[in-house]
Amino acid sequence: MMRRALHAGPWFRLARSQWAPLTALAVLTLVTALLAVAVPAATAAGYDRDATAAVGTDADLRVVGQAKGAGASSAVPNMGALTANAFTWQQLLPGSLRTVTGPPEASVALTNPQGIGGEFAQPRELALDWEPEADQRIRIVAGRPPVNEPPQGPGPSTPEIQVMVSQRYADAMGYKAGARLTLFDEDTPEPLHVRITGLYAPVNPRDTFWASRVSVLQPTERIVGREGTRVAHGTALMDAGGYTMIAAGSQRGFTFTWRFPVRTGAVDTGRARTIAADLDSYRAAVQGRPGLFACTVDTPLEGRLDAFLGRLRTARSVLGMALAALLAVGAGVLLLAAGLLGERLRPVLGTMRARGASLRQLARYAGGLTALAVVPAAAAGSAAGLLLDTGPPQASSFSAVAALAVVVLALSGAMVLRERGGGLGSAGGARRDDFTAARPSARRLVLDLLLVVVAVAGVVVLRQRGGASGGDPLVAAVPVLLGAALGMLVLRAYPYLLRAAAPLLRRGRGAVWFVGLARASRQSVIGALPLVILLLAAAVAGFSATVDAALRHGQVRASYSVVGGDVRAGSTxxxxxxxxxxxxxxxxxxxxxxxxxxxxxxxxxxxxxxxxxxxxxxxxxxxxxxxxxxxxxxxxxxxxxxxxxxxxxxxxxxxxxxxxxxxxxxxxxxxxxxxxxxxxxxxxxxxxxxxxxxxxxxxxxxxxxxxxxxxxxxxxxxxxxxxxPRDVQLRRDVLHGMTAVPMVDLVHRTFRNAALIGGGYGLLAVLLVLVVGARARGRTVAHLRVLGLNRRQSRALALVEIAPVLLCAVAAGWILGLLLPEITGPVVDLRSYTSGFTATGHTPGTAALLGLLAALLLAAAAALAVDRAFDRPALGDVLRTGD
Incomplete structure (x- = not known):
């Protein structure tokens, strides 16, 4: 009984009769929701990857101070004092820095590298470091570790200091355990005598601890003086006793460093902005701490994060505009599908209204039917986007999905309000509602004018605010506003273009062009939505191609500007x-x-x-x-x-x-x-x-x-x-350094995907209009077949019907996309990707133009495919007696 009642109910009959548009609406909602969740998440993941690459694996935060002789030993007399200061600096770290840094690594080193006395083919110098953290990361391969004990009574003014060096340095310099060296400092008259008691090797050479201590493991080369003298540089390790003996016996300067290594991958986009702001406060806290010699904060994070934030602002501006326009295209396709569903429901709702149904009853059927297709599909699409795990989910994605669902449901309410007059007249057929016959009301004219004013005002405000706009919603909305305003203008001009072309086509011998243009002008106002959708999709493609070409061209020009040729070679x-x-x-x-x-x-x-x-x-x-x-x-x-x-x-x-x-x-x-x-x-x-x-x-x-x-x-x-010194610089290496940045790859990939997705949505809009209008078109073709229309002319008629909307929309949108970088002006500032070189607007390349042509051909092929699919209508189904 329940099954029979269910099958007999109007809900089931209505859903069964409209299964095709309902399925189309549900699929489009699912795909749009999936893209709305997955694409922003992937973009955010790309931002995080660039933040990680910008910070690198060798970033650290260092608190550095200097002191001399007895002043150094009194401020930091032993290991306990060194560790206590490390704890103090760690406690002063703001939360954002404490989250991304590891435990402090304290070290003490002679400020000046010491020249090694003797006759050598190349000058040599040796730095002396006390690295408490290194003891657990090395193994002794010859001799023993240094053991320095300050003399208890009167002793030599410059006692011998025991040190150890790496085996690689000793082999390169010809030293062995037991070797004695005399070191000289240009700021101190008395020499320093050291004895190498042991040789060591790292337990794990790939340990990130050694990244900032290369000279501790192997010999390096330094260029000193204005003459560019090359000096063989190395580092020897001493213990706490050695530090105490040197500080007590001379006025040599010491550099104290408390290093906080930044953990790889710990800095993401959100933390990057916070860290950049907290670094200044931490620097002030360190400089204002009393009870110790003056200390400063030294870190490469500041410059690297500034460069990253500059790239981020530009990426959010240009990608935000492309993604917002893409979202508008998706919303337009959903509205088109819902509108076409409304057109299919219009006779049914009109009949129900004529039979006495209230607007509330109509809203229940129309809204419920739309919600049946939209709500589960939106939830499933969002869940699928999360399951793809393309990146961290963005709250704006779910807001956009909810807003799209609300707008589509609101359109079903507009369908119901259209039937408030009642009667069968609302069911259609008694009134023409097409491009050429529709007359805009005064309210419509005011709304159109308001749209143009808002779009122009948005451009003016955007240009005044300039590159500081960043990810401001106003920046993202400007292309959509401009596209909507231009689409409105094209819709205004479209009927006049068709009317102007009609007299010329009447003179032709064939009827295909005249009939095709007449059918193009008889499309309903809801059929105008594809024009706006195609315009926005073409604008996305044009804007993406233009900015992408400008970026590539600007990077090539910047590489030439940096190197000066394909190779630059030089010496003194x-x-x-x-x-x-x-x-x-x-x-x-x-x-x-x-x-x-x-x-x-x-x-x-x-x-x-x-x-x-x-x-x-x-x-x-x-x-x-x-x-x-x-x-x-x-x-x-x-x-x-x-x-x-x-x-x-x-x-x-x-x-x-x-x-x-x-x-x-x-x-x-x-x-x-x-x-x-x-x-x-x-x-x-x-x-x-x-x-x-x-x-x-x-x-x-x-x-x-x-x-x-x-x-x-x-x-x-x-x-x-x-x-x-010799220097050979290759332009291809400089160019690779610009293009290999993760953010650059993200921008290129996002532009490409936006153009493809926008083109796909445009093609779906064309298919929706063709498929939904196939029945009416089949009736027209059947009449013309009786009059002698052959199959080839039928195919040509299908192309002529779609050509005006397609060409007008794509041409206007492509031109808008090409002009958008100039219109938005300072917002599309690509200098952060071109080493400061200005990347001006550039014409899209051959690939973009071929892609545009391929999209047009694909739309034409879709029209032919739909015509072929509905090519054999039964005359009894489309012609009445007497036709």
């Missing part, structure tokens, strides 16, 4: 014959030499500047991709910093140095940046021949796609002075 002074030898290297197509001279002064000996001698004409011809090189008839350029120092204006000045003869300098133009020069530095560019016939290069700018870098290094080694 190269043999002039190196140019010809470098040109002979395999893969090299051009070489431009340059000479950089430091410490050049002008009249009155103001602050020194740097002079770069180079043939600008040859350089521009060889490297046209290097940006920012202005024309200079005389080859003389000046940076803003140098112009302020020289204060010459357009007058000529004389520049001189110990290394070059005086010469006259009169700038032709200003140059902001030049390869190998730091941004904002004071430098001038002059012709290479300025330095005379005896000139020698210090840098080579090399061009070539597949340069044999190993051979070029050999040429550089042979031409450089003995012991002089």
């Amino acid at each position: 002074g190269l043999d002039p014959g190196v140019v010809a030898k470098a040109r002979a290297v395999k893969g090299v197509t051009a070489v431009v030499p340059a000479r950089v001279v430091q410490q050049v002064t002008g009249p009155g000996e103001p602050a020194p500047i740097t002079v770069v001698g180079i043939d600008l004409d040859a350089y521009r011809a060889a490297f046209p991709g290097v940006p920012g090189i202005p024309d200079a008839p005389h080859g003389q350029l000046v940076s803003p910093g140098a112009a302020g120092i020289l204060d010459s204006g357009s007058k000529a000045v004389t520049l001189s140095s110990h290394y070059i003869d005086p010469f006259r300098f009169k700038p032709d133009a200003t140059i902001e940046r030049f390869p190998s020069m730091d941004t904002g530095s004071a430098f001038v560019v002059v012709p290479y021949k300025t330095f005379g016939s005896g000139n020698y290069p210090t840098e080579l700018f090399v061009r070539g796609d597949h340069v044999d870098v190993a051979a070029l290094r050999k040429v550089l080694d042979a031409a450089a002075p003995k012991g002089a």
